[in-house]
Amino acid sequence: MSQRILIVGAGLYGATCARELHDAGHRVHVIEQRDAPGGNCATRYLPEADCHEHVHGAHIFHTDSDRIWAWVNRFARFNAYVHRVKVCHADAIYSFPINLFTLYQVFGVRTPQQARDALARERQPIAAPANLEEHCLATVGPTLYRLFIEGYTRKQWGRHPSQLPAEIIKRIPVRLSFDDNYFNDRYQGIPIGGYAALFDRLLAGIPVEFDVDFLRDRDHWLARYDRVIYTGPIDAFFDRCHGALEYRSLRFERELLPLADFQGAAVVNYSDAAVPFTRIIEHRHFELPSAARTEAARHTLITREYPAHGGPGREPYYPVGTAVNLARYERYRALADALAPQVHFGGRLAEYRYLDMHQVIGAALAQVQRLLSPGRHGAVTIARAA
Ligand code: UDP
Numbered sequence: 001m002s003q004r005i006l007i008v009g010a011g012l013y014g015a016t017c018a019r020e021l022h023d024a025g026h027r028v029h030v031i032e033q034r035d036a037p038g039g040n041c042a043t044r045y046l047p048e049a050d051c052h053e054h055v056h057g058a059h060i061f062h063t064d065s066d067r068i069w070a071w072v073n074r075f076a077r078f079n080a081y082v083h084r085v086k087v088c089h090a091d092a093i094y095s096f097p098i099n100l101f102t103l104y105q106v107f108g109v110r111t112p113q114q115a116r117d118a119l120a121r122e123r124q125p126i127a128a129p130a131n132l133e134e135h136c137l138a139t140v141g142p143t144l145y146r147l148f149i150e151g152y153t154r155k156q157w158g159r160h161p162s163q164l165p166a167e168i169i170k171r172i173p174v175r176l177s178f179d180d181n182y183f184n185d186r187y188q189g190i191p192i193g194g195y196a197a198l199f200d201r202l203l204a205g206i207p208v209e210f211d212v213d214f215l216r217d218r219d220h221w222l223a224r225y226d227r228v229i230y231t232g233p234i235d236a237f238f239d240r241c242h243g244a245l246e247y248r249s250l251r252f253e254r255e256l257l258p259l260a261d262f263q264g265a266a267v268v269n270y271s272d273a274a275v276p277f278t279r280i281i282e283h284r285h286f287e288l289p290s291a292a293r294t295e296a297a298r299h300t301l302i303t304r305e306y307p308a309h310g311g312p313g314r315e316p317y318y319p320v321g322t323a324v325n326l327a328r329y330e331r332y333r334a335l336a337d338a339l340a341p342q343v344h345f346g347g348r349l350a351e352y353r354y355l356d357m358h359q360v361i362g363a364a365l366a367q368v369q370r371l372l373s374p375g376r377h378g379a380v381t382i383a384r385a386a
Contacts, residue, residue: 002026006221008214009231011039012357013347015202016364017229019075022206024372029225030203031212033232036196037203040317041357043194048256050297051284052194056315057250057305058267058281059195062188063358069187072361076198078189079288083182087269089147096269097182098144099175106143112176135166140174151273156307157248157320165321168354185358190286222343227371231347233316234332242331245352247310248318252303253277262300277304319352326352344371 003026007014010032022028036042040056060083063069072078087096095101103115122141129135132153136145149169153161157168173184191198214221215236222228230237235245266285270277281303310316319325329352336345346367348355355363 003226006225010037075201076191133161247316249314
Protein backbone atom coordinates (compact mmCIF):
# COMPACT_ATOMS: atom_id res chain seq x y z
CA MET A 1 0.00 0.00 0.00
CA SER A 2 1.21 3.46 -0.84
CA GLN A 3 2.34 5.35 2.25
CA ARG A 4 2.80 9.02 3.06
CA ILE A 5 6.49 9.53 3.68
CA LEU A 6 8.13 12.74 4.84
CA ILE A 7 11.81 13.21 4.12
CA VAL A 8 13.51 15.85 6.20
CA GLY A 9 16.48 17.23 4.25
CA ALA A 10 17.11 17.46 0.51
CA GLY A 11 20.78 16.47 0.68
CA LEU A 12 22.14 13.36 -0.95
CA TYR A 13 20.73 10.90 1.59
CA GLY A 14 17.27 12.46 1.54
CA ALA A 15 17.17 12.86 -2.24
CA THR A 16 18.28 9.26 -2.83
CA CYS A 17 15.59 7.94 -0.48
CA ALA A 18 13.02 10.28 -2.06
CA ARG A 19 13.80 9.07 -5.59
CA GLU A 20 13.64 5.38 -4.70
CA LEU A 21 10.52 5.59 -2.54
CA HIS A 22 8.72 7.78 -5.07
CA ASP A 23 9.60 5.34 -7.86
CA ALA A 24 8.28 2.50 -5.70
CA GLY A 25 4.90 4.25 -5.63
CA HIS A 26 4.90 5.97 -2.25
CA ARG A 27 3.70 9.54 -1.69
CA VAL A 28 6.89 11.32 -0.82
CA HIS A 29 7.20 14.89 0.43
CA VAL A 30 10.59 16.50 1.05
CA ILE A 31 11.19 19.48 3.31
CA GLU A 32 14.47 21.33 3.49
CA GLN A 33 15.58 24.12 5.77
CA ARG A 34 17.90 25.72 3.22
CA ASP A 35 16.62 27.46 0.10
CA ALA A 36 18.04 24.89 -2.34
CA PRO A 37 18.58 21.13 -2.53
CA GLY A 38 21.95 19.40 -2.52
CA GLY A 39 23.07 19.63 1.09
CA ASN A 40 26.78 20.30 1.26
CA CYS A 41 27.38 19.16 -2.31
CA ALA A 42 25.29 22.03 -3.64
CA THR A 43 26.72 24.03 -6.51
CA ARG A 44 25.52 27.19 -8.24
CA TYR A 45 26.46 28.60 -11.59
CA LEU A 46 28.54 31.76 -11.49
CA PRO A 47 28.33 33.59 -14.84
CA GLU A 48 31.23 35.96 -14.04
CA ALA A 49 33.64 33.02 -13.92
CA ASP A 50 31.58 30.76 -16.20
CA CYS A 51 31.78 27.80 -13.84
CA HIS A 52 29.87 26.09 -11.05
CA GLU A 53 30.75 27.13 -7.53
CA HIS A 54 31.05 24.37 -4.90
CA VAL A 55 29.24 26.44 -2.30
CA HIS A 56 30.08 24.29 0.74
CA GLY A 57 33.54 23.14 -0.29
CA ALA A 58 34.94 20.81 -2.94
CA HIS A 59 32.89 17.72 -3.73
CA ILE A 60 34.39 15.14 -6.04
CA PHE A 61 32.26 12.11 -6.65
CA HIS A 62 34.20 8.84 -6.55
CA THR A 63 33.27 5.22 -6.03
CA ASP A 64 34.60 1.75 -6.61
CA SER A 65 31.12 0.29 -6.87
CA ASP A 66 29.68 -0.55 -10.32
CA ARG A 67 26.22 -0.49 -8.78
CA ILE A 68 26.47 2.98 -7.24
CA TRP A 69 28.21 4.41 -10.32
CA ALA A 70 25.45 3.02 -12.57
CA TRP A 71 22.76 4.36 -10.22
CA VAL A 72 24.11 7.90 -10.03
CA ASN A 73 24.71 7.98 -13.79
CA ARG A 74 20.96 7.66 -14.28
CA PHE A 75 20.69 11.23 -13.02
CA ALA A 76 23.80 12.98 -14.32
CA ARG A 77 26.58 12.81 -16.88
CA PHE A 78 29.95 13.04 -15.21
CA ASN A 79 33.00 14.79 -16.61
CA ALA A 80 36.41 13.12 -16.64
CA TYR A 81 37.83 15.20 -13.77
CA VAL A 82 40.54 13.40 -11.78
CA HIS A 83 41.36 14.86 -8.38
CA ARG A 84 45.03 15.87 -8.24
CA VAL A 85 45.89 18.01 -5.24
CA LYS A 86 49.03 20.03 -4.62
CA VAL A 87 50.38 20.98 -1.21
CA CYS A 88 52.02 24.31 -0.44
CA HIS A 89 54.39 24.36 2.55
CA ALA A 90 56.73 27.27 3.31
CA ASP A 91 56.16 28.59 -0.23
CA ALA A 92 57.23 25.34 -1.89
CA ILE A 93 54.76 23.26 -3.91
CA TYR A 94 54.67 19.48 -3.51
CA SER A 95 52.93 16.63 -5.23
CA PHE A 96 50.28 14.97 -3.03
CA PRO A 97 49.10 12.47 -1.80
CA ILE A 98 52.57 11.20 -0.99
CA ASN A 99 53.85 9.48 -4.13
CA LEU A 100 57.15 8.92 -5.89
CA PHE A 101 57.27 12.51 -7.12
CA THR A 102 56.76 13.79 -3.55
CA LEU A 103 59.52 11.49 -2.33
CA TYR A 104 61.75 12.74 -5.15
CA GLN A 105 61.02 16.34 -4.08
CA VAL A 106 61.69 15.65 -0.39
CA PHE A 107 64.40 12.96 -0.39
CA GLY A 108 65.79 13.06 -3.95
CA VAL A 109 64.84 9.42 -4.64
CA ARG A 110 64.00 8.49 -8.23
CA THR A 111 62.83 4.86 -8.26
CA PRO A 112 60.25 2.84 -6.29
CA GLN A 113 63.05 0.83 -4.65
CA GLN A 114 64.91 3.98 -3.57
CA ALA A 115 61.62 5.35 -2.25
CA ARG A 116 60.94 2.16 -0.30
CA ASP A 117 64.43 2.35 1.23
CA ALA A 118 63.98 6.04 2.11
CA LEU A 119 60.68 5.34 3.85
CA ALA A 120 62.22 2.40 5.71
CA ARG A 121 64.93 4.74 7.03
CA GLU A 122 62.34 7.35 8.00
CA ARG A 123 59.79 5.17 9.74
CA GLN A 124 59.76 5.01 13.51
CA PRO A 125 59.34 1.61 15.18
CA ILE A 126 55.97 2.07 16.86
CA ALA A 127 54.45 -1.38 17.24
CA ALA A 128 50.84 -0.40 17.91
CA PRO A 129 50.20 3.22 16.84
CA ALA A 130 47.58 4.66 19.19
CA ASN A 131 46.69 7.88 17.39
CA LEU A 132 47.02 9.79 14.11
CA GLU A 133 50.50 11.12 14.91
CA GLU A 134 51.91 7.72 15.84
CA HIS A 135 50.32 6.16 12.78
CA CYS A 136 52.07 8.70 10.53
CA LEU A 137 55.42 8.36 12.30
CA ALA A 138 55.17 4.59 11.92
CA THR A 139 54.18 4.65 8.23
CA VAL A 140 55.96 7.66 6.66
CA GLY A 141 58.21 9.04 9.43
CA PRO A 142 58.70 12.50 10.93
CA THR A 143 59.88 14.47 7.85
CA LEU A 144 56.76 13.82 5.77
CA TYR A 145 54.53 13.99 8.83
CA ARG A 146 55.78 17.49 9.68
CA LEU A 147 55.66 18.70 6.07
CA PHE A 148 52.21 17.49 5.14
CA ILE A 149 50.20 16.27 8.09
CA GLU A 150 50.87 17.86 11.44
CA GLY A 151 50.02 21.51 10.66
CA TYR A 152 47.14 20.74 8.32
CA THR A 153 45.50 18.26 10.70
CA ARG A 154 45.88 20.58 13.64
CA LYS A 155 44.13 23.37 11.74
CA GLN A 156 41.48 21.07 10.30
CA TRP A 157 40.47 19.45 13.59
CA GLY A 158 41.50 22.06 16.16
CA ARG A 159 43.38 19.35 18.04
CA HIS A 160 46.89 17.97 17.92
CA PRO A 161 47.18 14.78 15.81
CA SER A 162 48.26 12.91 18.95
CA GLN A 163 44.69 13.46 20.20
CA LEU A 164 42.98 12.17 17.06
CA PRO A 165 42.18 8.69 15.75
CA ALA A 166 44.36 7.37 12.90
CA GLU A 167 41.25 6.49 10.86
CA ILE A 168 40.99 10.12 9.74
CA ILE A 169 44.13 9.85 7.63
CA LYS A 170 43.89 6.23 6.49
CA ARG A 171 41.68 7.27 3.58
CA ILE A 172 44.64 9.01 1.91
CA PRO A 173 46.96 6.71 -0.06
CA VAL A 174 50.77 6.61 0.06
CA ARG A 175 52.22 5.39 -3.24
CA LEU A 176 55.64 4.40 -4.50
CA SER A 177 54.67 5.20 -8.10
CA PHE A 178 54.17 8.56 -9.82
CA ASP A 179 50.39 8.13 -9.60
CA ASP A 180 49.09 11.31 -7.92
CA ASN A 181 45.37 10.52 -8.20
CA TYR A 182 43.84 11.41 -4.80
CA PHE A 183 41.53 8.40 -4.93
CA ASN A 184 42.02 4.70 -5.58
CA ASP A 185 38.46 4.21 -6.87
CA ARG A 186 37.70 3.10 -10.41
CA TYR A 187 35.19 5.89 -11.05
CA GLN A 188 35.31 9.61 -10.34
CA GLY A 189 34.10 12.89 -11.79
CA ILE A 190 31.92 15.94 -11.29
CA PRO A 191 28.37 16.11 -12.69
CA ILE A 192 28.27 18.14 -15.87
CA GLY A 193 26.11 21.16 -15.04
CA GLY A 194 27.17 20.87 -11.39
CA TYR A 195 25.45 19.07 -8.51
CA ALA A 196 22.41 21.30 -9.00
CA ALA A 197 21.74 19.46 -12.27
CA LEU A 198 22.06 16.09 -10.51
CA PHE A 199 19.62 17.12 -7.76
CA ASP A 200 17.13 18.52 -10.27
CA ARG A 201 16.89 15.08 -11.81
CA LEU A 202 17.01 13.19 -8.51
CA LEU A 203 14.05 15.16 -7.22
CA ALA A 204 12.12 15.51 -10.50
CA GLY A 205 8.38 15.05 -9.94
CA ILE A 206 8.72 14.99 -6.14
CA PRO A 207 7.26 17.86 -4.06
CA VAL A 208 10.04 19.68 -2.23
CA GLU A 209 9.47 22.62 0.12
CA PHE A 210 12.34 24.92 1.02
CA ASP A 211 12.96 27.17 4.04
CA VAL A 212 11.07 24.79 6.32
CA ASP A 213 12.36 24.18 9.84
CA PHE A 214 11.14 20.68 10.71
CA LEU A 215 12.19 20.87 14.35
CA ARG A 216 10.10 23.94 15.01
CA ASP A 217 6.93 21.92 14.24
CA ARG A 218 8.25 18.42 14.81
CA ASP A 219 5.16 16.94 16.40
CA HIS A 220 2.90 18.44 13.77
CA TRP A 221 4.97 16.79 11.00
CA LEU A 222 5.26 13.45 12.80
CA ALA A 223 1.49 13.26 13.20
CA ARG A 224 0.84 13.80 9.49
CA TYR A 225 2.99 11.05 7.96
CA ASP A 226 3.13 7.27 8.08
CA ARG A 227 6.90 7.40 7.97
CA VAL A 228 9.57 10.07 8.45
CA ILE A 229 13.16 9.90 7.24
CA TYR A 230 15.15 12.46 9.20
CA THR A 231 18.59 13.51 7.91
CA GLY A 232 19.38 16.42 10.24
CA PRO A 233 21.64 16.34 13.31
CA ILE A 234 20.49 13.56 15.62
CA ASP A 235 21.20 15.56 18.80
CA ALA A 236 19.02 18.45 17.59
CA PHE A 237 16.07 16.08 17.01
CA PHE A 238 16.18 15.22 20.74
CA ASP A 239 16.71 18.82 21.86
CA ARG A 240 20.33 17.94 22.78
CA CYS A 241 19.05 16.29 25.96
CA HIS A 242 22.31 14.33 26.35
CA GLY A 243 24.45 17.34 25.46
CA ALA A 244 25.55 18.68 22.05
CA LEU A 245 27.46 16.44 19.66
CA GLU A 246 30.64 18.15 18.54
CA TYR A 247 31.10 19.11 14.89
CA ARG A 248 33.94 20.83 13.11
CA SER A 249 32.71 23.70 11.02
CA LEU A 250 34.17 25.65 8.10
CA ARG A 251 34.27 29.28 7.06
CA PHE A 252 34.64 30.07 3.38
CA GLU A 253 36.18 33.25 2.04
CA ARG A 254 35.34 33.77 -1.64
CA GLU A 255 37.26 35.97 -4.01
CA LEU A 256 36.53 36.67 -7.65
CA LEU A 257 39.82 37.53 -9.33
CA PRO A 258 40.36 39.24 -12.69
CA LEU A 259 42.54 36.37 -13.88
CA ALA A 260 42.02 33.43 -16.19
CA ASP A 261 43.83 31.06 -13.80
CA PHE A 262 44.99 31.67 -10.24
CA GLN A 263 46.71 28.46 -9.12
CA GLY A 264 46.60 25.99 -12.01
CA ALA A 265 44.73 23.30 -10.05
CA ALA A 266 41.35 22.81 -8.39
CA VAL A 267 42.78 22.35 -4.88
CA VAL A 268 46.01 23.48 -3.23
CA ASN A 269 46.39 22.49 0.43
CA TYR A 270 48.31 24.73 2.80
CA SER A 271 49.91 22.42 5.32
CA ASP A 272 51.85 25.13 7.21
CA ALA A 273 50.47 25.78 10.69
CA ALA A 274 51.30 29.48 10.16
CA VAL A 275 48.79 29.87 7.29
CA PRO A 276 45.31 30.13 8.82
CA PHE A 277 43.38 28.38 6.03
CA THR A 278 43.74 24.72 5.03
CA ARG A 279 43.18 24.99 1.29
CA ILE A 280 42.33 27.16 -1.66
CA ILE A 281 39.82 25.87 -4.15
CA GLU A 282 39.71 27.28 -7.67
CA HIS A 283 36.31 26.28 -8.93
CA ARG A 284 36.85 26.47 -12.67
CA HIS A 285 39.33 23.59 -12.52
CA PHE A 286 36.61 21.16 -11.47
CA GLU A 287 35.32 21.52 -15.00
CA LEU A 288 37.37 20.48 -17.96
CA PRO A 289 38.43 23.45 -20.08
CA SER A 290 36.45 24.15 -23.18
CA ALA A 291 38.00 26.47 -25.72
CA ALA A 292 34.91 28.66 -25.59
CA ARG A 293 35.08 29.08 -21.84
CA THR A 294 38.77 29.83 -21.73
CA GLU A 295 38.10 32.68 -24.12
CA ALA A 296 35.03 33.91 -22.29
CA ALA A 297 36.01 33.67 -18.64
CA ARG A 298 38.20 36.58 -17.70
CA HIS A 299 37.57 35.98 -14.00
CA THR A 300 38.22 33.06 -11.76
CA LEU A 301 36.61 32.27 -8.41
CA ILE A 302 38.72 31.04 -5.53
CA THR A 303 37.64 30.04 -2.03
CA ARG A 304 39.87 29.90 1.02
CA GLU A 305 38.70 27.32 3.53
CA TYR A 306 39.12 28.10 7.24
CA PRO A 307 38.28 25.37 9.75
CA ALA A 308 36.24 26.63 12.69
CA HIS A 309 34.62 25.46 15.90
CA GLY A 310 31.14 24.12 15.47
CA GLY A 311 28.27 25.15 17.72
CA PRO A 312 25.16 27.31 17.66
CA GLY A 313 24.78 29.27 14.43
CA ARG A 314 27.61 27.37 12.69
CA GLU A 315 27.07 24.84 9.92
CA PRO A 316 28.01 21.34 11.14
CA TYR A 317 30.50 19.79 8.68
CA TYR A 318 32.65 17.06 10.20
CA PRO A 319 31.60 14.84 13.11
CA VAL A 320 34.46 14.76 15.63
CA GLY A 321 34.81 11.07 16.44
CA THR A 322 36.33 11.23 19.92
CA ALA A 323 35.35 8.63 22.53
CA VAL A 324 33.21 11.17 24.41
CA ASN A 325 31.28 12.18 21.28
CA LEU A 326 30.77 8.60 20.13
CA ALA A 327 29.48 7.56 23.56
CA ARG A 328 27.08 10.50 23.50
CA TYR A 329 25.96 9.55 20.00
CA GLU A 330 25.15 6.01 21.22
CA ARG A 331 22.75 7.48 23.76
CA TYR A 332 20.98 9.41 21.01
CA ARG A 333 20.99 6.30 18.84
CA ALA A 334 19.09 4.43 21.57
CA LEU A 335 16.45 7.18 21.60
CA ALA A 336 16.27 7.06 17.79
CA ASP A 337 15.88 3.28 17.74
CA ALA A 338 12.92 3.59 20.09
CA LEU A 339 11.12 5.66 17.41
CA ALA A 340 11.52 2.94 14.76
CA PRO A 341 9.86 2.03 12.52
CA GLN A 342 7.99 5.34 12.22
CA VAL A 343 11.09 7.53 12.18
CA HIS A 344 14.32 6.56 10.51
CA PHE A 345 17.58 8.50 11.05
CA GLY A 346 20.07 8.48 8.18
CA GLY A 347 22.96 10.34 6.56
CA ARG A 348 26.07 12.15 7.80
CA LEU A 349 24.36 14.30 10.44
CA ALA A 350 21.81 11.80 11.71
CA GLU A 351 24.32 8.92 11.88
CA TYR A 352 27.14 11.17 13.12
CA ARG A 353 29.53 9.65 10.59
CA TYR A 354 32.06 11.10 8.16
CA LEU A 355 30.62 9.75 4.90
CA ASP A 356 31.71 10.30 1.32
CA MET A 357 28.98 10.87 -1.26
CA HIS A 358 29.11 7.32 -2.63
CA GLN A 359 28.81 5.97 0.91
CA VAL A 360 25.78 8.20 1.50
CA ILE A 361 24.09 6.83 -1.62
CA GLY A 362 25.01 3.26 -0.64
CA ALA A 363 23.59 3.72 2.86
CA ALA A 364 20.39 5.32 1.54
CA LEU A 365 19.82 2.59 -1.06
CA ALA A 366 20.35 -0.09 1.57
CA GLN A 367 17.93 1.62 3.94
CA VAL A 368 15.24 1.96 1.26
CA GLN A 369 15.73 -1.69 0.39
CA ARG A 370 15.07 -2.59 4.03
CA LEU A 371 12.00 -0.37 4.09
CA LEU A 372 10.65 -1.92 0.90
CA SER A 373 11.18 -5.53 1.99
CA PRO A 374 8.92 -6.08 4.97
CA GLY A 375 9.81 -8.85 7.34
CA ARG A 376 13.32 -9.52 6.11
CA HIS A 377 15.03 -7.13 8.48
CA GLY A 378 13.05 -7.10 11.68
CA ALA A 379 11.04 -4.00 12.49
CA VAL A 380 10.33 -3.01 8.93
CA THR A 381 6.94 -2.11 7.74
CA ILE A 382 6.77 -0.09 4.52
CA ALA A 383 5.44 -2.38 1.81
CA ARG A 384 6.18 -1.79 -1.87
CA ALA A 385 3.17 -0.10 -3.40
CA ALA A 386 1.01 -2.29 -5.59
N1 UDP B 1 45.39 15.68 5.62
C1 UDP B 1 46.61 16.27 5.90
N2 UDP B 1 47.22 17.02 4.95
C2 UDP B 1 46.68 17.22 3.73
C3 UDP B 1 45.44 16.61 3.43
C4 UDP B 1 44.82 15.86 4.40
O1 UDP B 1 47.11 16.13 7.01
O2 UDP B 1 47.30 17.91 2.89
C5 UDP B 1 44.72 14.88 6.68
C6 UDP B 1 43.80 15.70 7.57
O3 UDP B 1 43.86 15.21 8.88
C7 UDP B 1 42.44 15.46 6.94
C8 UDP B 1 42.55 13.99 6.54
O4 UDP B 1 43.90 13.86 6.11
O5 UDP B 1 41.39 15.68 7.86
C9 UDP B 1 41.60 13.57 5.43
O6 UDP B 1 41.82 14.39 4.31
P1 UDP B 1 40.77 14.56 3.11
O7 UDP B 1 41.42 15.36 2.04
O8 UDP B 1 40.25 13.22 2.74
O9 UDP B 1 39.65 15.41 3.86
P2 UDP B 1 38.34 16.16 3.34
O10 UDP B 1 38.60 16.62 1.93
O11 UDP B 1 37.21 15.20 3.46
O12 UDP B 1 38.24 17.30 4.29
